[in-house]
Amino acid sequence: xxxxxxxxxxxxxxxxxxxxxxxxxxxxxxxxxxxxxxxxxxxxxxxxxxxxxxxxxxxxxxxxxxxxxxxxxxxxxxxxxxxxxxxxxxxxxxxxxxxxxxxxxxxxxxxxxxxxxxxxxxxxxxxxxxxxxxxxxxxxxxxxxxxxxxxxxxxxxxxxxxxxxxxxxxxxxxxxxxxxxxxxxxxxxxxxxxxxxxxxxxxxxxxxxxxxxxxxxxxxxxxxxxxxxxxxxxxxxxxxxxxxxxxxxxxxxxxxxxxxxxxxxxxxxxxxxxxxxxxxxxxxxxxxxxxxxxxxxxxxxxxxxxxxxxxxxxxxxxxxxxxxxxxxxxxxxxxxxxxxxxxxxxxxxxxxxxxxxxxxxxxxxxxxxxxxxxxxxxxxxxxxxxxxxxxxxxxxxxxxxxxxxxxxxxxxxxxxxxxxxxxxxxxxxxxxxxxxxxxxxxxxxxxxxxxxxxxxxxxxxxxxxxxxxxxxxxxxxxxxxxxxxxxxxxxxxxxxxx
Amino acid sequence: xxxxxxxxxxxxxxxxxxxxxxxxxxxxxxxxxxxxxxxxxxxxxxxxxxxxxxxxxxxxxxxxxxxxxxxxxxxxxxxxxxxxxxxxxxxxxxxxxxxxxxxxxxxxxxxxxxxxxxxxxxxxxxxxxxxxxxxxxxxxxxxxxxxxxxxxxxxxxxxxxxxxxxxxxxxxxxxxxxxxxxxxxxxxxxxxxxxxxxxxxxxxxxxxxxxxxxxxxxxxxxxxxxxxxxxxxxxxxxxxxxxxxxxxxxxxxxxxxxxxxxxxxxxxxxxxxxxxxxxxxxxxxxxxxxxxxxxxxxxxxxxxxxxxxx
Numbered sequence: 116x117x118x119x120x121x122x123x124x125x126x127x128x129x130x131x132x133x134x135x136x137x138x139x140x141x142x143x144x145x146x147x148x149x150x151x152x153x154x155x156x157x158x159x160x161x162x163x164x165x166x167x168x169x170x171x172x173x174x175x176x177x178x179x180x181x182x183x184x185x186x187x188x189x190x191x192x193x194x195x196x197x198x199x200x201x202x203x204x205x206x207x208x209x210x211x212x213x214x215x216x217x218x219x220x221x222x223x224x225x226x227x228x229x230x231x232x233x234x235x236x237x238x239x240x241x242x243x244x245x246x247x248x249x250x251x252x253x254x255x256x257x258x259x260x261x262x263x264x265x266x267x268x269x270x271x272x273x274x275x276x277x278x279x280x281x282x283x284x285x286x287x288x289x290x291x292x293x294x295x296x297x298x299x300x301x302x303x304x305x306x307x308x309x310x311x312x313x314x315x316x317x318x319x320x321x322x323x324x325x326x327x328x329x330x331x332x333x334x335x336x337x338x339x340x341x342x343x344x345x346x347x348x349x350x351x352x353x354x355x356x357x358x359x360x361x362x363x364x365x366x367x368x369x370x371x372x373x374x375x376x377x378x379x380x381x382x383x384x385x386x387x388x389x390x391x392x393x394x395x396x397x398x399x400x401x402x403x404x405x406x407x408x409x410x411x412x413x414x415x416x417x418x419x420x421x422x423x424x425x426x427x428x429x430x431x432x433x434x435x436x437x438x439x440x441x442x443x444x445x446x447x448x449x450x451x452x453x454x455x456x457x458x459x460x461x462x463x464x465x466x467x468x469x470x471x472x473x474x475x476x477x478x479x480x481x482x483x484x485x486x487x488x489x490x491x492x493x494x495x496x497x498x499x500x501x502x503x504x505x506x507x508x509x510x511x512x513x514x515x516x517x518x519x520x521x522x523x524x525x526x527x528x529x530x531x532x533x534x535x536x537x538x539x540x541x542x543x544x545x546x547x548x549x550x551x552x553x554x555x556x557x558x559x560x561x562x563x564x565x566x567x568x569x570x571x572x573x574x575x576x577x578x579x580x581x582x583x584x585x586x587x588x589x590x591x592x593x594x595x596x597x598x599x600x601x602x603x604x605x606x607x608x609x610x611x612x613x
Numbered sequence: 614x615x616x617x618x619x620x621x622x623x624x625x626x627x628x629x630x631x632x633x634x635x636x637x638x639x640x641x642x643x644x645x646x647x648x649x650x651x652x653x654x655x656x657x658x659x660x661x662x663x664x665x666x667x668x669x670x671x672x673x674x675x676x677x678x679x680x681x682x683x684x685x686x687x688x689x690x691x692x693x694x695x696x697x698x699x700x701x702x703x704x705x706x707x708x709x710x711x712x713x714x715x716x717x718x719x720x721x722x723x724x725x726x727x728x729x730x731x732x733x734x735x736x737x738x739x740x741x742x743x744x745x746x747x748x749x750x751x752x753x754x755x756x757x758x759x760x761x762x763x764x765x766x767x768x769x770x771x772x773x774x775x776x777x778x779x780x781x782x783x784x785x786x787x788x789x790x791x792x793x794x795x796x797x798x799x800x801x802x803x804x805x806x807x808x809x810x811x812x813x814x815x816x817x818x819x820x821x822x823x824x825x826x827x828x829x830x831x832x833x834x835x836x837x838x839x840x841x842x843x844x845x846x847x848x849x850x851x852x853x854x855x856x857x858x859x860x861x862x863x864x865x866x867x868x869x870x871x872x873x874x875x876x877x878x879x880x881x882x883x884x885x886x887x888x889x890x891x892x893x894x895x896x897x898x899x900x901x902x903x904x905x906x907x908x909x910x911x912x913x914x915x916x917x918x919x920x921x922x923x
């Protein structure tokens with residue numbers, strides 16, 4: 116028989132085999148989800164995109180107003196379908212010591228455009244007809260149609276041509292020319308990087324559960340994290356004197372969508388009534404803990420194509436009731452709407468509040484929550500009257516074509532509400548054909564005024580980005596799109612400065 | 614006779630595994646949600662989707678996809694993850710040690726808790742000790758892991774600072790997840806030990822042992838517990854299968870990089886090949902442990918392999 120003593124010995128043996136070396140003196144950054152793929156030619160999830168920005172440099176980036184700006188290269192437009200890019204003189208070499216040249220840029224984009232390689236980014240770059248290298252530092256992109264927004268498409272990290280040729284597994288051992296180099300990935304939940312400038316080590320630790328992530332931050336097992344926490348946990352952490360909470364306005368757009376083929380929600384009076392019945396300020400203040408700002412349009416006003424002069428949607432229950440009466444509804448004969456949302460507890464809580472606010476003006480809302488796959492499937496198939504969702508990571512205004520043009524009704528796009536407006540179609544077509552950004556901007560602003568009137572979506576809010584760190588962590592600037600570039604400058608303050 | 618029994622059990626095991634393979638493959642494709650949609654996100658265009666579907670082989674009819682999957686499986690090729698592009702065999706080999714580590718540690722924790730509790734409850738039958746041990750067992754079996762885990766973190770990591778909150782970094786990080794997982798199992802085992810021990814405590818051989826003048830401690834531990842442990846060992850074997858198949862909730866709460874968290878991540882991402890391979894791995898380990906239990910029983914008790922009942 117196994118004695119208790121022997122069991123204890125066995126337990127100790129198991130504990131000893133579990134020994135691994137934790138990374139010391141590293142900055143530890145908490146993630147909600149592990150980066151799925153460290154090869155920028157294949158990565159599509161947000162965590163991979165943000166980490167890959169640190170590992171790989173790209174030709175073009177976006178500024179705070181989402182205009183494309185030079186990163187690795189400047190460019191000139193030689194004709195509507197011909198762009199020439201010149202690599203800057205101070206381009207960093209790849210982490211294996213080889214020089215980054217125009218050949219690497221061509222190899223990266225040629226690989227993505229090759230259908231045999233099945234890159235998920237291929238279709239978004241289908242406008243490229245061919246790429247020609249002029250010399251080591253310049254290359255030409257020839258397009259198959261004019262596209263003034265084209266430089267904004269070249270945001271994929273550049274990988275070394277010789278490693279592409281050698282079929283090097285970049286997803287396991289990434290080698291780029293970004294400010295961080297790859298050290299190790301002991302398992303899927305831990306990723307070690309080195310900041311090249313000062314040889315500072317960083318560890319990215321994946322902790323899916325938000326409560327455990329919060330406890331880990333409080334216990335000092337991670338030094339910092341960004342986003343992916345419910346407001347009540349952010350509020351809780353704000354009261355911890357060892358931590359510092361930073362916020363910045365975000366651009367992720369939350370909205371209510373409607374079926375414009377449904378007898379109730381196709382009536383613009385009903386949609387306007389819903390818009391005026393929702394007290395967004397109160398929700399932002401009490402539910403989102405002031406962690407958002409009201410939205411008027413899909414693009415935020417600071418976007419280069421955003422509309423800054425849109426009238427804010429006011430909370431006006433009387434006006435909402437009057438609009439409902441115009442649509443033929445009353446307290447005795449209320450409008451009945453089925454509202455679909457995901458099974459995320461926070462989204463359900465928000466939906467319950469919206470349900471209550473709509474009830475108070477005489478709209479009966481039947482709230483139904485589904486797991487993400489079922490919910491998303493229903494939305495794509497048009498099986499809804501009303502739903503709530505968010506657009507995340509929007510940089511370019513061609514999203515309007517994809518979401519509101521009548522040719523973008525699924526499966527050809529994301530016009531899931533079946534919005535058909537010749538006015539909107541005309542504005543979008545003019546904007547797409549415009550030869551320069553200023554003319555495009557004017558068309559998009561007119562379009563956004565039209566959408567604010569027709570209300571195929573009821574805009575809700577843009578959620579803030581939140582960065583929480585221990586007090587000694589300094590120098591992190593939160594990016595508009597929530598990337599992790601702030602880690603390039605983050606540092607620990609000396610003990611006497613605290 | 615035993616060889617025939619052995620062959621029949623192995624054939625049954627293959628049939629069960631094949632059934633699981635079929636069920637998982639087809640059910641996974643029936644579940645709403647498309648991996649291509651999940652990979653490309655909300656703003657994907659039809660051309661992106663079509664190209665990726667073709668590249669992943671998801672544009673083929675389902676029976677063709679299944680045929681390909683079986684053909685690869687017959688060559689022990691589990692495929693490649695849609696997301697990470699890594700061979701699934703490597704992913705499983707990376708995750709298995711963590712799961713085995715946690716499973717074995719949890720089992721040891723369970724035995725260390727259950728054996729003394731079970732003995733105490735049996736020897737001090739219908740006393741306050743018995744009631745106390747029963748209460749502890751009820752508590753252990755009633756508390757769900759998703760609550761027990763964070764509570765242990767709060768006390769053991771945040772208040773006392775003895776253990777890390779989560780992750781697999783060093784010896785100490787194994788303690789809280791092993792306690793979480795082991796407590797529920799300890800509760801079941803302690804009840805089993807109590808009832809098994811009660812059955813043997815009044816047997817003739819126990820009276821003989823006492824009559825020989827042996828100390829009560831020796832009588833209980835050497836003669837009583839040894840005989841009472843037979844059904845307990847069977848239960849432990851089956852529970853080990855459950856532990857090795859990945860404790861999904863415990864691994865998720867503690868960010869433990871094992872099989873359980875791998876399958877959860879893969880389901881969220883609709884990473885079909887990873888889900889299929891992981892479930893296959895889990896079912897094989899379950900079936901293998903069941904077959905081993907059957908064979909052990911058959912070896913010990915010939916009535917089992919003859920299919921007769923006493």
